[in-house]
Amino acid sequence: MEFSWSVEQRQGHEQARQFAERDLGAPPAASAAGAAWRERWQKCAAFGVQGLNIPEAYGGLGLSTRAAVHVLEGLGRGTSDNGLLMALGAQAWSVVAPLVHFGTEAQKQLWLPPLAAGAAVGAFALSETESGSDAFRLHTRAQADRGGYRLQGTKAFVTNAPVADLFLVFAVTNPQAGYFGVSAFLVRREIEGLSVGPPLAKMGLESSPMAEVHLDGAWVPREAVLGAEGGGGAILQHTLEWERGCLLAPALGTMARLLEQTTAHCRARKQFGRPIVEFEAVAMLLAEMRLRLEIARLLIYEFAWLKDEDRPAAVEASMTKLYLSESLCRSCELAVHLHGASGYTRDHEYERDWRDAMASSIYSGTTEMQHNLIAESLLRAPHSEPPPPPARPVEAAWKRHEQSGRPLPPIEARPQATSGSDPAKSGEPPLFGGALEAQASQASQASKEGR
Ligand SMILES: Cc1cc2nc3c(=O)[nH]c(=O)nc-3n(C[C@H](O)[C@H](O)[C@H](O)COP(=O)(O)OP(=O)(O)OC[C@H]3O[C@@H](n4cnc5c(N)ncnc54)[C@H](O)[C@@H]3O)c2cc1C
Numbered sequence: 001m002e003f004s005w006s007v008e009q010r011q012g013h014e015q016a017r018q019f020a021e022r023d024l025g026a027p028p029a030a031s032a033a034g035a036a037w038r039e040r041w042q043k044c045a046a047f048g049v050q051g052l053n054i055p056e057a058y059g060g061l062g063l064s065t066r067a068a069v070h071v072l073e074g075l076g077r078g079t080s081d082n083g084l085l086m087a088l089g090a091q092a093w094s095v096v097a098p099l100v101h102f103g104t105e106a107q108k109q110l111w112l113p114p115l116a117a118g119a120a121v122g123a124f125a126l127s128e129t130e131s132g133s134d135a136f137r138l139h140t141r142a143q144a145d146r147g148g149y150r151l152q153g154t155k156a157f158v159t160n161a162p163v164a165d166l167f168l169v170f171a172v173t174n175p176q177a178g179y180f181g182v183s184a185f186l187v188r189r190e191i192e193g194l195s196v197g198p199p200l201a202k203m204g205l206e207s208s209p210m211a212e213v214h215l216d217g218a219w220v221p222r223e224a225v226l227g228a229e230g231g232g233g234a235i236l237q238h239t240l241e242w243e244r245g246c247l248l249a250p251a252l253g254t255m256a257r258l259l260e261q262t263t264a265h266c267r268a269r270k271q272f273g274r275p276i277v278e279f280e281a282v283a284m285l286l287a288e289m290r291l292r293l294e295i296a297r298l299l300i301y302e303f304a305w306l307k308d309e310d311r312p313a314a315v316e317a318s319m320t321k322l323y324l325s326e327s328l329c330r331s332c333e334l335a336v337h338l339h340g341a342s343g344y345t346r347d348h349e350y351e352r353d354w355r356d357a358m359a360s361s362i363y364s365g366t367t368e369m370q371h372n373l374i375a376e377s378l379l380r381a382p383h384s385e386p387p388p389p390p391a392r393p394v395e396a397a398w399k400r401h402e403q404s405g406r407p408l409p410p411i412e413a414r415p416q417a418t419s420g421s422d423p424a425k426s427g428e429p430p431l432f433g434g435a436l437e438a439q440a441s442q443a444s445q446a447s448k449e450g451r
Contacts, residue, residue: 003301009067013074017253019047020078026349027081027207037163037207040084045118049075053092054100058112065304069249076253080349082356083207085250089243090159090208091115095122095168097242098184098235102227107186111166123164125155125187125213126236133369135236140215142171142183148222149173151185151193151215159363161211162199165189168239169215170232182232185224193218204355241314243364244321245303251328251360252300254353255293258335262286265339276338285334292327299323315377322370325360332357 005013023043028036044050052068054060063071076085096115099108099122114120131137140153151171158167167187174181187194197212227235263286266277276282299320306313332354336343343350361367 001302001305003298003305005070006067009070012063012067013070016047016049016071016074017078020075022078023047024075024079024081024084026079027083037084037209040081040207041087041121041163042118044084044088045116049088050091050096050118051116053096054112054116058108059116060112065246065307066301069246069252069300069304072246072249073252073256076250077256078253080254080257080353081207082250082254082353083205086205086208086247086356086359087121087160089247089250090124091122093243093246094124094239095166098168098226098239099186101238102184102231102235103186104223106223107226111186115166120165121160121163122166122168123158123160123213124239125158125161125167125169127157128154129156133366136179136182136233138170138172138182140169140171141175142173142185144173145219148220148224149183149185151187151218151220153215155213155215157200157210158213159208159210161196161213162209164196167194167213168226169213170236171215173229173232177230179233180230182236183229184226184232184235185220186226187215187218187220187224191218191220203358204352205359237314240365241312241317242307244317244370245300245307245313247364248321248324248328248360249300251324251357252293252297254357255289255296255328255331258331258350258353259286259289259293262289262335262338269340282338285338289331289334292331296320296324296327315374318365318370318373318377321364322367322374325357325367328357328360329354 024040028040048061049071051060052063052071053065054062056062072085072089076082079085096112099111099115103111111120111122115122126135126138128139130139138153140151140155142149142151149171151169153171155161155167155169158164161167165188167189169185169187170182171185172181173183189196193216195214195216197214200210200212202208202210263277266282266286267275269276277286299316303313303316303320306316332350335350336354339348339350342348346352365373
């Protein structure tokens with residue numbers, strides 16, 4: 001695994017932090033879905049946030065997952081508008097990611113440029129009042145009709161619904177087919193039969209507007225199906241993997257901010273004639289915040305690395321989501337706690353950060369569901385080894401050799417490529433299909449060229 005930051009990634013992180021500090025700051029007091037919200041959404045689009053994971057051909061930046069995570073971490077460090085970050089993440093990982101992967105060229109041309117430019121807002125409409133953790137027990141139906149589908153049902157707790165132009169709606173097309181009976185639809189807001197309920201008042205994440213979406217015989221053409229009819233289950237799995245892996249990337253920045261501010265407070269605040277940081281019990285809590293941040297970073301960087309290597313990472317996504325949400329909540333709790341009574345007041349942002357954070361144990365699959373998924377993965381493949389890295393030539397050669405069942409020749413009988421002997425001439429087959437020799441010769445060539 002390779003977690004070191006490139007110069008560009010560090011620049012992206014730093015620029016995002018500066019942009020968020022300067023242009024976003026704290027969330028405005030105004031209503032969640034008003035003009036101020038639009039203005040801030042547009043500012044983010046102008047910076048490139050909505051285009052992070054949209055290919056350049058469709059108006060985005062087309063960043064690698066690692067680079068996108070570093071930018072999001074910078075945003076979380078620079079702004080405490082956790083609701084806006086949630087709204088941005090809901091679009092990026094729950095609408096854009098499946099659209100980029102499963103969309104037809106026409107669907108991508110239609111939706112990705114306006115989503116990247118901030119001209120359109122996307123929302124993910126899966127949950128229903130009766131179908132939460134049990135996500136496949138959907139009541140929303142899509143009935144074939146006049147060369148398209150008629151949608152009937154109500155979606156609950158849809159982030160961005162009050163402001164969305166595009167809804168990714170999951171509905172049952174074949175009630176007998178279970179997993180293969182669910183389909184995904186790209187639904188425009190303005191179609192007849194679609195209405196959005198009033199914004200829901202929530203405990204936190206004020207600037208992440210949320211509402212119900214009612215589909216009352218809303219008709220969509222066949223071209224609105226994302227992927228194939230019956231392919232909604234696979235799309236959902238793909239989407240949840242991205243969502244669980246990346247949605248909490250800004251939380252790394254939030255946790256870093258909380259740690260920095262809380263440490264500064266504990267150094268400055270004196271009790272019993274000493275800075276409270278000198279009390280071991282206090283220092284231990286700061287150490288816990290630091291440790292949680294670092295472990296959270298490693299988990300999310302690993303997820304991002306796996307995706308950049310084009311590998312499945314469903315379990316890693318669950319572990320990332322679970323650990324980040326728990327650590328975010330705990331860091332907020334400790335920030336309040338270590339600031340004492342002043343941390344509990346609304347003079348500081350810590351109580352709001354905590355209320356915002358609490359939602360992370362619920363959305364994108366609750367904490368218990370992540371535990372279930374991680375445990376189930378152990379039952380399927382009972383090992384706890386990290387996924388193998390891509391086979392490098394030598395390792396691939398080892399594997400081939402192991403599989404061949406041939407015993408290893410004694411060391412002295414092995415071809416010595418570095419000493420100039422030519423295995424082809426020695427009559428011995430090259431031990432690792434020539435990979436070792438090829439590497440040695442590349443290395444010696446590189447050293448001759450001064451690389
Ligand atoms: C801020 C926020 C934003 C959201 N945004 C969206 C969105 O954009 N689109 C969308 O479709 N949905 C969204 N949701 C909904 C979210 O996905 C669901 O709330 C979540 O899946 C849980 O479903 P539920 O609320 O019905 O809880 P339930 O499924 O009823 O769960 C209630 C409790 O029972 C536990 N439980 C349930 N089943 C099990 C089990 N098998 N084993 C152990 N424990 C179990 C849960 O862990 C939980 O503690 C959002 C939710 C929140 C809070």
